[in-house]
Every structure is written in C-alpha cells, then in structure tokens.
Amino acid sequence: MKKTQTKQISAGLAAATCALLGNSAQAAPAADDGWKFDSAVLYYSEQDRVTAVEPVIQGQRTFKDDSELKLKLTVDSLTGASHNGAITSDKPQTFTSPSGNETYTTNPGEVPLDDSFHDTRTAANVQYTRPINRLWRWTAGLNFSNEYDFTSLGLNAGVMRDFNDKNSTLTFALSHEADTIDPVGGVPVGLSIQSDQQKTDGSEDRSVDDVLVGLTQVINRRWIMQLNYNLSVTDGYNTDPYKVVTVVDANGDPLEAEALGGTNIGPGDGQVFELRPDSRTKHALYWENRYHFSRDVLAVGYRFMTDDWGINSHTLDVKYRIPFGQTWYVQPHVRWYQQSEADFYRESITQAELATTKEVSADYRLGKLTDMTYGVKLAKQWQSGQELSFRVESFQQSGDSDAADLDAVIAQVGYTFYW
Amino acid sequence: MIKIITAALLLVGLAGCQNLGVQPWQRDLLAQPAMTIGEADGLDDAFDDHIYFSKEASSGGRGFGGGGCGCN
Numbered sequence: 001m002k003k004t005q006t007k008q009i010s011a012g013l014a015a016a017t018c019a020l021l022g023n024s025a026q027a028a029p030a031a032d033d034g035w036k037f038d039s040a041v042l043y044y045s046e047q048d049r050v051t052a053v054e055p056v057i058q059g060q061r062t063f064k065d066d067s068e069l070k071l072k073l074t075v076d077s078l079t080g081a082s083h084n085g086a087i088t089s090d091k092p093q094t095f096t097s098p099s100g101n102e103t104y105t106t107n108p109g110e111v112p113l114d115d116s117f118h119d120t121r122t123a124a125n126v127q128y129t130r131p132i133n134r135l136w137r138w139t140a141g142l143n144f145s146n147e148y149d150f151t152s153l154g155l156n157a158g159v160m161r162d163f164n165d166k167n168s169t170l171t172f173a174l175s176h177e178a179d180t181i182d183p184v185g186g187v188p189v190g191l192s193i194q195s196d197q198q199k200t201d202g203s204e205d206r207s208v209d210d211v212l213v214g215l216t217q218v219i220n221r222r223w224i225m226q227l228n229y230n231l232s233v234t235d236g237y238n239t240d241p242y243k244v245v246t247v248v249d250a251n252g253d254p255l256e257a258e259a260l261g262g263t264n265i266g267p268g269d270g271q272v273f274e275l276r277p278d279s280r281t282k283h284a285l286y287w288e289n290r291y292h293f294s295r296d297v298l299a300v301g302y303r304f305m306t307d308d309w310g311i312n313s314h315t316l317d318v319k320y321r322i323p324f325g326q327t328w329y330v331q332p333h334v335r336w337y338q339q340s341e342a343d344f345y346r347e348s349i350t351q352a353e354l355a356t357t358k359e360v361s362a363d364y365r366l367g368k369l370t371d372m373t374y375g376v377k378l379a380k381q382w383q384s385g386q387e388l389s390f391r392v393e394s395f396q397q398s399g400d401s402d403a404a405d406l407d408a409v410i411a412q413v414g415y416t417f418y419w
Numbered sequence: 420m421i422k423i424i425t426a427a428l429l430l431v432g433l434a435g436c437q438n439l440g441v442q443p444w445q446r447d448l449l450a451q452p453a454m455t456i457g458e459a460d461g462l463d464d465a466f467d468d469h470i471y472f473s474k475e476a477s478s479g480g481r482g483f484g485g486g487g488c489g490c491n
Contacts, residue, residue: 040462044470054469056462076469156483167440175483210483216456218440222448226456230479286480288456292448299459303480313477319460321453335467339476366476377463391463397474410470414461 033418036060036385040414047407049113050080067130076121076147081113085243085362086271087348088112088402091253094266098242099185100197103265111403114242121147127156135162139173151180158212171214171228179206183241190275191354193262194244206236222292230284238280244271245362246348260351272354274361276344282307297321310343311366327381333393335373342366347401364404371397375410387416457481 042054058072086093090108097104097116106112127141136159143154158173181187186199214228247255247270255270257263262270284305291298301317316336323329344359345366353360375393393410441449453459464481472478 038461040466042466054466056465058462154483164440165443173483210479212483218449220439221441221445224449224454224456228480230483232479232483282477282479284477284480288481290454290456290459292451292454294448297451297453297459301481303477305477305480307476309476311476313475315471315477315480337471337475337477342476365474369475371471371475377460387461389461395470395474406474410466412463412466414463416461 034061035419036416037419038414038416040389040412043409043411045409046080048081049406050078050082050117052076052078065131067128070125070127070129072123072125074121074123074125076119076123078117078119078121080117081115082117082242083364083403084112084114085240085245085274086112087246087248087252087254087362089246089252089254089268091268092266093246093254093268093271094195095244095269095271096194096197096265097185098183100199101185105266106268119147119149121145121150132159136160143177149182149184151182153178154208156210167218169214169216171212171216173210173212173214175208175210175212177208177210179208179236180204181206181237181241187237188241188273190239191272191357191360193257193260194271194273195257195263195265195269197263204237206234206238209233209235222294224290226286226288228284228286230282230286232282232284234280234282236278238276238278239274240276240361240363241273243274243361243363245274245346245360246271247351247354248348249350252348254348255351260354272349272360274363275359276361277309277359280307280309295323309366311339311341313337313339329379329381331377331379333373333375333377333391335371337369337371339369341368341400362401364399364401367399367401367404369397369399369404371395373410379414385416385418387414389414389416 038058040056044052054074054076056072056074058070060068060070062068084095086095088109088111092108093106093112094103095112098114123145125141125143127139129137129139131137138159140157145152154175154177156173156175158171161170163170180203182203186201187204189198189200192198211231212228214226216226218224247260249255254268257265257269260270282305284303286301286303288301299319303315305313319331319333321329321331342361344361346360347362349357349360373393373395375391377389377391379387379389381387391412395408395410397404397406448454468481
C-alpha cells in the first residue's frame with residue numbers, strides 16, 4: 001500500500017514537473033534547400049527622446065549532414081535625448097556634457113535629458129550547430145558588437161540531447177562575453193561632483209558569464225513547451241558613465257556644487273556621478289508555451305528574474321496568430337512587465353546620505369517599473385517560403401519618477417526569402 | 420545536496436515526460452513554423468530582447484542575457 005502510494009506520488013511529481021517544463025523536438029528544417037534569409041528594419045521612436053533605426057539581415061542554411069549555419073548582421077543607429085539621471089525639479093539644473101567641454105541647463109519642470117546622445121552600433125553573430133549522432137547535437141557561436149564607446153566580444157557553446165522519441169530535448173549551454181567601455185571624456189570617478197569633472201583616462205572592462213539549462217517538451221499533438229533556467233554573472237564596470245544623481249536639500253531641491261565643495265557651473269549643479277556595484281548575479285526562469293488550435297496558434301511566454309541587486313521582475317508575453325485568406329495571418333501581441341527597484345536606487349540623495357553611501361544610481365531603469373506593450377503583426381506568405389510582414393506596437397513605461405514615464409512606437413518591416 | 424536534488428528532480432521529470440509527446444506521424448501541427456519555439460516569429464524576438472534589455476533591468480531567459488550593448 002505504502003509502495004503504491006510512493007509510486008503514485010512520484011508519478012504525480014513527474015507529471016507536475018513535466019507540466020512545468022518546456023517543449024522540444026522541434027520540427028527539423030528541410031535539409032539543404034539553400035539559404036534562408038530573414039531581413040527586417042526596425043524603427044523605434046520614443047516621444048521626445050531616443051529614435052533608433054535598426055536594419056538586420058540573417059542568413060541560415062541547413063546542410064545535407066543536418067548541420068546548420070546562421071549568420072547575422074545588425075546595424076543600430078540611435079539619435080535623440082536620454083534621461084541623465086537627475087530629478088525633475090521646479091528649479092533649473094546645470095550639467096556638463098559627456099565630453100565635459102560644454103554645459104547645459106534644464107528648465108524647471110522638465111525631465112533632465114542629455115541630447116548629445118547619438119551612436120551607431122554594428123553587431124555580427126555566427127552560430128553553427130551540428131549533430132553528433134541520432135540523439136546529440138552541439139552548437140557554438142561568436143558574437144561581436146561595437147559602438148563608439150563600447151565593444152563586446154562573446155563566445156558560446158552548448159549541447160542538446162533528445163529523449164523520448166524526440167519529444168523531449170535537454171539543452172545545456174555556456175557563454176562568455178568580454179565588454180570594453182570607453183566613455184566619451186573619460187571614466188568618471190563614481191560619487192564625485194559632475195562639475196569637477198574628475199575622470200580617469202582609458203577604458204573599463206566587464207565580463208558576463210552565462211549558463212543556460214533548458215528542456216523542450218512536446219505535450220501532445222497541439223502543445224509544445226520550453227522551460228529554461230539562465231544564470232548570468234556580470235563582473236566589472238556596471239556603472240553608466242553618463243548618469244548622475246541629484247544631491248538635494250531638505251526640501252528636495254537640488255543643491256549647488258559650491259555647497260558640496262565643488263566647481264560652480266550654474267544653478268542646480270549639485271550633481272554627482274552614479275556608481276553601481278561591480279558585480280551582479282541574475283537568475284532567470286523562462287517558460288514558453290505554444291498551442292495549436294488547428295487554425296490559430298497561441299504563444300504564451302512568462303519570465304521570472306531575480307538578482308542580487310534586489311530587483312525582481314515578471315514578464316508576460318502573449319501572441320495569438322490568426323491565419324486568414326489562405327496566405328495571410330494577423331498576430332496581436334500583448335506584453336506586460338513589472339520590476340521592483342534595485343537596493344541602491346534613489347531618485348535623489350541628501351548630502352548626509354552621499355557621505356555614507358557606497359553605491360547609488362538614479363537611472364529610472366533600476367527603479368520600480370510597469371511596462372505595457374500592445375501591438376499587431378500582419379504577414380503575407382507565399383508558397384515559395386517568402387514572407388512579407390509589418391509590425392506596429394505601442395510601448396509605455398511608468399514608474400515612480402517622471403523620467404520613467406515614456407511612450408514609444410515600435411514599427412518593423414520584414415521580408416523572408418530563399419536563395 | 421541541492422545539486423543532487425536538482426538532478427533527481429530532473430530525472431524524475433524526464434521519466435514523467437515519457438508519458439507525454441506524440442508519435443512521429445502526429446507531428447503535422449508541431450511541424451508548422453508557427454509552432455517552432457525560437458523561430459516562429461523570425462527576427463522579432465531578437466529585436467524585442469534588445470529593446471527591452473536597454474529599457475528595463477532584466478534580460479535573459481529566452482537565450483543568453485548578456486550585455487552586447489552600452490545602452491545609455
């Protein structure tokens with residue numbers, strides 16, 4: 001009796017575990033039907049802030065031996081203004097530009113933005129995957145990314161193992177990334193007064209090491225799931241060299257740099273460079289489900305992330321694909337995101353707090369946030385495998401500070417073809 | 420100890436998964452591109468990961484959540 005109970009419990013536990021775990025045994029692409037190219041241009045525009053245009057081309061080929069090569073090239077062009085970290089005050093505030101050569105003033109009531117923000121990022125990715133035998137595959141990849149003040153080089157490698165008639169696939173992968181940050185005007189001394197321009201020459205480094213363990217599981221003819229666990233450890237320079245924190249008086253008004261023993265460059269110049277911890281450990285659990293209703297397909301993704309900076313976040317992403325007229329589909333998309341604030345996040349600090357604090361950032365992206373994205377994608381497919389698609393989405397952020405209130409439009413045109 | 424428990428749970432999980440799944444001839448729906456995790460939405464996932472990585476404090480999960488951008 002006891003034995004039977006134990007068996008039942010373990011069977012129940014196994015079923016529950018499977019219910020939690022993800023998918024697998026994906027459809028294998030047809031071998032050697034030439035190169036498949038995915039191309040797209042993304043337009044991303046924030047109201048009053050950053051605008052980005054990002055063309056991407058990705059080539060993918062599956063060879064006769066079932067090995068697969070994927071090459072991707074991305075160019076990302078950014079212009080516009082970015083929040084510099086300071087509070088929104090009813091007093092004017094004065095800042096130095098990133099280079100340190102100029103000053104600018106924010107009017108009362110305005111979110112302080114640094115409008116010297118412009119950048120072009122180029123990124124290249126190569127990924128090669130090859131079967132070892134009927135059940136095992138290995139994969140390895142290289143990533144390179146460069147912008148005028150930032151360079152990143154990454155390597156990854158992993159193995160995949162199929163189980164249960166290819167209804168389950170386990171993935172284990174590692175990645176290492178080496179970043180070099182070379183800020184315009186030098187690396188600011190954290191917590192020093194911005195107007196003093198205490199900076200060191202040269203660059204800073206950061207490494208990012210990741211482990212990913214994933215299970216993909218076919219549940220039934222209509223339902224496939226994936227569950228991933230991702231550990232990510234960042235070590236090195238995590239600070240944003242262009243962001244400041246406002247030092248305020250008892251009324252919450254910005255102090256003057258002179259009052260802090262700093263250089264006077266104008267009203268409300270009591271601003272210090274932010275400083276973040278030099279390491280960060282993140283844990284992310286990701287669970288994706290795809291369900292086929294014979295015509296429509298529902299995709300639901302959920303991610304929980306927690307880190308040692310005190311941030312916890314939840315992300316829910318839902319897409320519903322509705323085919324129509326034989327060759328078209330429309331796909332509404334909703335994304336909800338919520339995060340708690342980092343332990344060292346402050347909208348502003350007092351002089352007394354500044355004297356004792358070790359780390360502080362007023363970057364709204366480390367504060368409390370609730371984000372919503374609504375969008376729709378429309379696509380036309382051809383027998384030859386070509387696809388033309390359009391995507392338009394509205395992205396809204398909100399949080400505790402005025403800087404966190406952001407509206408953006410995401411628009412994308414994509415074209416897939418075979419060569 | 421935690422490692423052993425995790426490994427044991429994974430094994431139990433995999434054993435349980437034996438009851439799930441389909442036969443090769445039942446893969447008609449699963450074989451459609453819209454059902455392929457990581458590929459179904461083409462380049463959209465990578466675009467989204469990049470946008471939200473630069474606007475939020477979270478990344479990773481779907482794949483590696485490294486840096487790869489300065490993202491001011």
